[in-house]
Amino acid sequence: MATSFDLFGTLVAVDxxxxxxxxxxxxxxxxGVAVPDDWAAAxxxxxxxxxxxxxxxxxAHVSAALRSRGVDAPANAPRRAVVAAFDPAVRTRPGAVAAVTAAADRGPVGLLSNCSVPELVARTLxxxxxxRGAFDATVSSVACGWRKPHPEAFETLAGHLAVDAASLVHVGDDPATDGGVAxxxxxxxxxxxAGLDAVADALRRGESLGDLSEDGPCP
Structure with a gap:
């Protein structure tokens, strides 16, 4: 069984x-960037x-916003500013380690995260x-170019795991995005x-996570 996990809000909480x-x-x-007076609007x-x-x-958005106000930022200042602004304090959610470990004992495990900030997923992990070694593949939207629920996000992860996307059981906290796996x-x-503890317990018992899924049991 191939299991994938969302990161933010599912496995970890960040400030x-x-x-x-x-x-x-x-x-x-x-x-040293001259930030325009109407920066919030830009x-x-x-x-x-x-x-x-x-x-x-x-x-890229920040660079374009600055240019829209006639500001050319030097070198890679926008990237460095964004990375610093979102530098995370991380709290691992209860049951997260157990759920990922149990999933790794059952088959390939992937991480699929919507994240527009470079380096943030890696820093968070x-x-x-x-x-980190428990994940056979880690895919962020900023790296693959597509956000959940777009099918390309799930297809990309499935490709890295060398499985069919239809075989993925995706564990997440947001039906509007993570639910796109359906x-x-x-x-x-x-x-x-369901809760992460329930996910871990089901995996340890060798049970299908389909029983925890709103889409019914897995085949």
Whole structure:
């Protein structure tokens, strides 16, 4: 059985900036960028047109927002500012380690995360209690270019795991995004209903996670 996990809100909790625009603006100023007076408005606007479901890396958005106000940021200042603004304090959720470990004993395990910030997924895993080696593949939307629930996100992960996307059982906390696995024939397990401890227990007993899935039992 191939199991995939969402990261943020499912396996870990992180402290996010209360005001992302202000946090990024502060980091830009620290790097010598002349942040426009209406930065909050510029940050909130759409500057990069992308297909539905595609991920726009946050540094690209920030660079475009600055250019829209006539500001050219030096070198890779937008990327460094974004990475610093979202530098995470990480708390591993109860049951997360046990669930991933139990899944690894049953078959390939993947991580699939919506994240527009470069390096954030890797930094989060390093600062968590999770064993990075337990994941056979890690895919973020900023790396693959597609956000859940777009089928391409799940197909990309399945390709890295060398399995059919329809065989994925995806464990997450958001039916609107993680539930997109059903569109490729896979199964969604909602941890807000089942809980990670229940996922771990079912895996240890050799039971199908389909019984925890809102889409019914796995074949």
């Amino acid at each position: 996010r900036p209360a005001d992302p625009a202000a946090a990024v603006g502060d980091e830009l100023r620290d790097r 940050y909130a606007e759409t500057h990069v047109e992308a297909p539905a479901g595609a991920e726009v890396p946050l540094p 390093i600062r968590s209690d999770l064993d 569109d490729v024939g896979g199964r969604f397990v909602d941890v807000t209903e």
